[in-house]
Amino acid sequence: MNLEELRREINLVDEEILKCFIKRMDISEKIALGKIENNIELVNKTREEEILNKVESESKKYSKYSRKLFITLMDLSKEFQREVIGD
Numbered sequence: 001m002n003l004e005e006l007r008r009e010i011n012l013v014d015e016e017i018l019k020c021f022i023k024r025m026d027i028s029e030k031i032a033l034g035k036i037e038n039n040i041e042l043v044n045k046t047r048e049e050e051i052l053n054k055v056e057s058e059s060k061k062y063s064k065y066s067r068k069l070f071i072t073l074m075d076l077s078k079e080f081q082r083e084v085i086g087d
């Protein structure tokens with residue numbers, strides 16, 4: 001496969017990633033609103049560790065990169081949650 005074809009392929013993957021990212025952030029917003037309504041702490045370290053363990057164990061040779069990616073995803077999700085609740 002040549003460079004152009006591979007880049008077309010990566011563009012398609014990026015579109016999927018972006019759609020999933022937007023979907024994840026939309027859900028995170030709903031979770032934040034529910035937590036405020038029920039007076040629950042926004043940050044849940046146990047849940048975050050569970051996600052990181054699962055991601056690492058499922059991504060084999062990319063595990064260290066997947067971990068970094070999901071730490072960033074959760075940081076962005078918490079940053080947005082704080083914005084949503086006006087903190």
Ligand SMILES: C=C(O[C@@H]1C=C(C(=O)O)C=C[C@H]1O)C(=O)O
Nearest residue numbers: 028031042043044047048074077
């Ligand atoms: C979305 C939540 O809120 C926070 C953000 C998380 C995430 O982005 O996956 C996970 C745990 C919480 O620290 C949640 O509690 O599920």
